[in-house]
Amino acid sequence: MxxxxxxxxxxxxxxxxxxxxxxxxxxxxxxxxxxxxxxxxxxxxxxxxxxxxxxxxxxxxxxxxxxxxxxxxxxxxxxxxxxxxxxxxxxxxxIMTSRGMEHMNAMRHQKKFGICPRVACGTHLLPFGLSDEPDIEPVKLYCDRCKDVFHPPSRKHQGLDGAFFGTGFPHMFFMMNPHESSSEKKKTFVGRLCGFRIHPSAIEIQLKSQTALDNHKKTAKITIKPPTKPQPSHDEPKAKIPATETPAVDEVT
Ligand SMILES: [Zn+2]
CATH class of the missing domain: 1.10.1820.10 (protein kinase ck2 holoenzyme, chain C, domain 1)
Structure with a gap:
């Protein structure tokens, strides 16, 4: 035909x-x-x-x-x-052919697919699918630097099938165009508190101390003893009650 x-x-x-x-x-x-x-x-x-x-x-x-x-x-x-x-x-x-990749690369440089939403990245994204079978998943966006996948920010792309791009497109694209791959190392965000960097194990230490505190509260028994009256010891000499001194009365002669 x-x-x-x-x-x-x-x-x-x-x-x-x-x-x-x-x-x-x-x-x-x-x-x-x-x-x-x-x-x-x-x-x-x-x-x-x-x-x-x-x-x-x-x-x-x-x-x-x-x-x-x-x-x-x-x-x-x-x-x-x-x-x-x-x-x-x-x-x-x-788009898996060299001609198709040329089209997609031109669109990528025109930011038709958007840029990575991470503040520390901003790399141009590429569309791809999570399944090669149609009617399974809408299109997703792939960041080569973050090696991560994102939902398209616009709702209009929720009706666009991911199978129209395939699961292997971004990887084939960077295999065929290695110079387009982001050679810069992934930038990571460094959190600070009052100007000091937060140690990577800070949250872990906080969790451990919190768990220990919770366990202590569960097991600790708080008993309130009533006040006891002090008993005099038999060994101790009894306190002498001072004799009342009778007031001196002058004899009346
Ligand atoms: Zn990114």
Missing amino acids: NFSSNSGDSNWIDNNLSKRGNNFLCRVDEAFIADNFNLYGLTSLSNGAVFYRTLKRILNTDDETDASSSTQQFREDAEEREAERLYGLIHARF
Whole structure:
């Protein structure tokens, strides 16, 4: 089947890229889409006839209907979602090629994917997926310096499938473009309290002392003894009661 594209009339891809949240997607070359070799394995995702009809829609080579009106109608149709899905899966393959990486690298330098949200980083991010299977996880963003993954800050990307980028894209990108990898060592934030650096084991020491204090409170028995009356000792001599002195009375003669 011939999938030679009609480049002068192919606007489905442009329409798809202009949709909300699809700005992470690059423009896949139509020659890549039209090459059967690049579609190997994707035909099993849907009925064969539906697959090729969807492919014709993407490439705008369906001569049976008017391109502009059919594109408008296609948006409301379930086949439009099928076309978006197929384009995304082809996109995941395209960006693994050198041509696709060029597109994505240009978008990366234009900060189309944003920068790392860590204050001490700010590296340009790359999109990727946590699964190669569609309809599993929305797209995520990868920071090469932090070696960490982030949610896209905008909600509009929650509807963009991570499988449209694949799990291996950032790693293949930096393997093929090592000069684009951040050679600078990861910067770590240094916390200070009253101008002094906090020792790494400070929290651990606090936890240990807190645990010890809690255990002491649980086991300690506080007993209040009533005051006892002191008993005189038998060995001790009894205190002499001083005799009352009788007042001297002068005899009256
Ligand atoms: Zn980072």
